[in-house]
């Protein structure tokens with residue numbers, strides 16, 4: 001009986017890890033502000049993304065860009081991408097960059 005309980009606890013821990021990872025810092029801001037254009041996985045597959053010709057984070061060379069360059073793009077906007085400086089604080093923007101790095105790897 002005790003043994004079984006241990007197994008349940010272990011399973012719950014293992015299963016909680018990917019969820020925590022997927023919802024890490026930046027995820028909720030991303031969902032609220034970025035997902036409609038960049039898609040839930042950053043691959044820009046939403047109708048809005050297609051309409052606006054948003055590049056996927058894989059294809060747009062974002063991987064090769066520095067965090068500072070991405071922060072600047074989010075703060076000031078690029079092309080059709082709006083600027084977020086007035087809506088998001090620097091912690092939120094940093095968290096978004098961290099989240100983009102997670103999405104890039106998928």
Ligand code: HEC
Nearest residue numbers: 033034037052054055060070073074078079080081084096
């Ligand atoms: C209205 C649609 C739209 C929304 C909302 C949007 N983006 Fe973008 N984003 C774009 C487009 C279009 C580009 C491509 C810009 C270009 O290269 O001309 C882009 C490019 C980017 C890039 C790449 C910049 C670069 O230097 O290559 C990053 C990073 C990015 N977006 C992050 C975000 C984040 C984070 C959010 C949410 C705070 C967000 N975007 C919200 C449309 C959007």
